[in-house]
Amino acid sequence: MPLVSSLMLPLNNAKEQFWNLWLRILNNNLVKSPANRKKTAIPIAVVLASIYFVYRKLILPPPQLHHIPRAGFFQYVTSLFKGRPYDEILKEITDHGLYTAFGSSGWTVYVTRPESAKKLLLKTDLFPKAIMSKAKKETIAGKFLMGPNIIFLPHGPQWKGQRSILNPAFHRSMPIRLFGELAQKLFVEIDKKTDSPIDAFDTMTRWTLDAIGIAGFDFDFNAIQEKDSVWVVRYEKITNASVNPVFMLFPFLDSPYLRFLFPRRARIHHELDLFLDKMQEIITHKRAVLANSNGETTVNKVTNEKDLLTLMLEAAEEESGNKMSDEEIKSNLCGFFIAGHDTTAIALSYAMYNLATHPEVQKKAREEVIKVLGDKPMDVLPTIEQIKEMPYIQMIIKETLRRNTVAQNIVTRAVPEDTDLDGCVIPKGTRVTMDMMGLHRNPKIWKNPDEFDPERFAPGGEAEMAAKKNGMAWMPFSNGARMCIGVNFSLNEQRVFLPMLLRKYELSLPDNSPHKEKPVISGIGLQKPVNLQINFKRRY
Template sequence: MFYNMRDTFHQSDFVEYFINNSPFTRLCLSFAVLHYIMSFLHVIAYDANKQLENLSSFYVNYILPYVKRRSSYTAVAAAVVVYFSYRVHKMSEIPKNLQHIPAVPYWPFMRSLLSGESIDHRTRNYILPVIANSPNGLYLRPVRRGWTVGVAGPATMKRLLLRADDFEKSPMFAKQDSLFNKFMGKENIVLLNGSVWKKHRMIANPAFHRSMPVKLFGRLCEKMMLRFEIEGDGLGNVDVANFLQRFTLDVIGLAAFGYDFEALDNPENEKVDTYNSIMAGIQSAVYFVFPILEKRFLWALPKRRDLYRKLDDMNEIFYSVIQHKRDTLASMKNSIEDTEKDLLTLMLEANEEAVDADHRLSNLELRDNLAIFFLAGHDTTSNALTFALYFLAANPHIQVKAREEVLDIMGDGDDVIFPTSTQCTDMKYVYMIMKETLRMCPPAVGTSPRRSNKDMDLVGTLIPEGTPLNADIYSMHHDPNIWKDPETFIPERFASRGESETKAGRGLAWAPFGNGARQCIGMNFSLAEQKVLLAMLLRRFTWELPEDSINKDGLKIGGGIGIMYAKDMHLKFTKRF
C-alpha cells in the first residue's frame, strides 16, 4: 500500500490523506511506513543513509506536527514508527568503546547480506579492504543488533579459538525466539559453557571416536552412483549438488540415529520435504536480521507458521527414535561393531556409563545435540563435496593425479569396492585436495558467536568485556596477505613442508572446523565421509564441466546465513569401465 502511495502522492498529499482518514486507517498507514523502513534495508542500494535521512525529514516536517492534535491511535502509530526509525539508526552507530577497531560500511554490507549477494562479493568489496588496514585481522561488521568483532588473522584466530575460557559462547544467540533457535535448541554442545558443556562433551566425544561407519558411506555412495545413470539426463548432465544433498542426508539420518530419510531412493517423499523446508527456512537472512518478525508477527506469516508445524513433526520423529533406542539398547548392545553403530546408540551407551544422573543427558539434551549434528553434518559436508567435485572438474590435471593415487591404493577394475579406514588414511593427495577445497570454500564460513568475559588485549587490540566476536574463516582463507594467490586452487599448499606448514608459527591460518577444545566434534566423521565418496567416484568415473555450465568461467557461489554453496552445479560424468 505504501509503495503505491509513494509513487502517486506528493508528500503533502500523503499527509492530508493520512490526517483525514479514520484512526484505524492512520494506524495501518503508519505500520505500512514501518514496513517500508524494514523493506528498504532489504532492497535500497548504497545511498541508504541518505534515504533514511529523507524518510526521517518527511516525518519531522509533515507527520509529527499533526500528532498532538490527532487521536491516540495516531500518536501511538507515530510513536511506534519513530521508535523503530531510532532503533534502526542506533544499530548503524559504532559503540564508542569499539571505535578504535576498523569497520566495514554498515548500510552497503547489510544491503549485500539481505539482498542475497554472495559471501565472496562481501568479502572482496567490504571486508578485505578493511582487514588490509588492520594490523591483526580484527574488524567490525554489522550483526542483527549492532556490531560484532570479526576475527580474520591467524594470531587472533588462534587466541580466540584456543582460549575458550576467555571467549565463551554468547548466550544471546540461544535466547532469540526463531525457527533457527527452535530447531537448534538450547541444551547442546555448541551453545553451552562451563561444566554443563563439559558434561555434553564427555557423552558425545566418545561416540564420535567410536563411530566411523565407512561401510555405510560406501553403500550409500554406490547407491548414489547408480542413481546418476537413471535420473534426469543421465551421466551427461548430473545435478551433483542435488545428489550430494540427498547422499549426506541419508548418511546423517542413518549414522546419527538410525533413521532412513530415503532421500536417494525417493527425493520427493514427505520426510525429505519436511527437513529441506526447515533447513531453507532457518537460513533466511531477513528473519535472522529481524527476529522480531517471528517473535511478534508470526500470526501474519502463514508460510513461516507452516515451517513451525513441520518442525513440530520433526521433533516428534527425534523423540520417538530416542525412546525407541532406549527401549531396545539392551537387546542389541553387542550385536553391531562400534564403528558402524549410530551416534545416538553410542551416546546412550555412554549415558548409561556416566557416574550419576547429574552427568547424564536428558531426552531434550539428546534431541538438541542430534539437531546440531544434522545442522553441522549435512549441508556443510554436501557443499564441501560439491566444491571438491567442481575443483577436480575445473583442474583435470589434479583429477588425474588424485585418481592415480586412489587406483594405486584400491586397485583398478569394475568390481564394487568400498575403501577401508586404513586405505582412507593412506590417501594423502586426496586429503590435500579436501583441505584446499575447505580453504577456498569453507561451507561454514564462521563459528558460532563468542563474547569476551573481561577486558582483554587481543594481539594488541583492546576488547572490552562483553564484546561479541565471530571467527571469520572465509575472509582469513582468502586474505592475500596470508595466502599466496588465494583464489587459485593449489592442493600442494598442504603437502609436507608446503605453504601451510610454514604458517604454523603465525597462528591458525586454516580453520574450517574451528580449533581447540571446541573444535567441531564431527570433523573426522565428515573427512572420512568425503574421502570415501571422492575415492569411489575417482575409481568409477572421470568428470568435467558441461559446455553450457554457468560455472565454466568461474565458480558461482550462493549462500544463506553462515553457509555457502555452489550455484547450479551440474557435471558431465564418463564411466571408466
C-alpha cells in the same frame, strides 16, 4: 502500489535506505491477496515504526567500536539480501585484520589473522561463548539448532558433562562401510542421468542427508532415491527457513506474537515441530531397545555398525553420575546435522567442482585411487586402512576446505571485560567471532589465496610452513576445546566418497557453465554453490 509503500512518508537519505530495505523484505514475505493486505495494514505500520525506533541507533556501530574498520550497515545487509558472494563483500570491508559488521548477533568484531584467532579460540576465559538472546530461541534456527547442545552451551559443567559423553561416542563412530554403500546407491541414480549434467549440490545434499540419518540415529530419509519424500521436503523447508535473512537479522519478528504477520513462516514452525517430535520418538524407541537388550549390542543390520545415538546412550550409561536428558540428546542430534549434513554436502560439491575444473588434479587423484583400490570395472568400498593410503585425496579435501570455505564464521564469543586483541582494545560486552574465509584467503598467509592448489598441503609445503609460523592458519572445523566434534565424521565421509567417485566417473563442467571462472555462490552463514551442474562420464 504495494501496500507497504503507501504507508511511507518523506524521509532523509539514511532513513530512506532503512525503510526501502524493509519494503523489499515485507513485500516478499506477506501474502499477496488484497484482502490480507487490508487486514494487515495497521499492524504492518506499527511493526515498521517499531523496527525503526528500535534499530535506528544500530545503523552505526556502538561508539566504543568506532576505532575498528567496519562494513556499513546498509552495505552489508543489502549485500546479504542480494545474495552477493561473501568473498566479494570481504574484499571491500577488510585489509585482513579486524573489522566490524552488523549481523544476526548485532554489531560484531571479526578476526581474520591466525594470531588473533589462536587467542580467540584457546582463551575460553577471555572469550566465552555468547549467551543466545531470548528472541533467537523463538526462531526456526533457535528451535532447531540453538538448544542445550555442545555447539551453543557456554563453557561450564553442563557443556563438560556432554562432551565427556559425546567424545567417546564420536570416536567409536566410524561408519565407513555405510558411506561406501550409500555411494553405491547414489551411483545407481547418477547412472540414470549421465546423458545430461547433474546438480552437484542437490545430489550431495541428498547423499549426506541419508548418511547422517542412518549413521546418526538409524533413520532412513531415503533422500537418494526419493528427493521429494515427505521427510526430505520437510527437512529442506526447515533448513532453508533457518537462514532467511529477515529473521536472522531481526529475530524478534519470529516470535509467536508477530508470527501471524508471516503465514508461511508459521507453517514452517509447524513442520519443525513435526520433525522434533519424530526425533523424540526415535530417542524414546532407542532407550527402550537398549533397556531390553540385556547388554547385547544393537547394530545396523546391513552394515553391522552402530549409529551415533546408540553410542551416545551407551556412553551415557558408562559415565557414572553423568546422564543426558532427552532434550539434550535431541538438541545435539539436531546440531550434528551441521557437521554431518549441510557442511559436508557443500564441501563435497566444491571438491567435485575443483576436480572438474582442474583435470590435471583429477588425473593425479584417480591414479592414486587406482593404485590403492585397483581398476576393475566394479565398485570397490574402501576400508579405513585404505583411505589412509591416499594422501593426495586428503590434500584435495584440505585445499577445498581452505579455498572454498564452507562456514563463514564460528559461533560468536562474548568479551566479559576489556581485552586486547590484535593490538586493539575490544570493549567489555562486545561480540567477537572468527571469519574463516578471511583467514583462509588472507594473502599475508597464503600465496595466491584465490587459486586452488592441493600441493599447499604436501609434506613441507606452504600449509605446513604457515602452521609453524602462524599457528592456526587452517581451521575449517575451528580449534581448541570448542573444535567441531564431528570433524572425523565429516572427513571420513569425504575420504570414502571421493575415491569411489573418481574410480567411477570423469568429471567436467558443461560448456555453458557460469562457474567457469569461479564458483557462483550464495547463502548466509554457509556458502553454497548455486546451480552447480557437472558432467559425469562413466568409466565402467
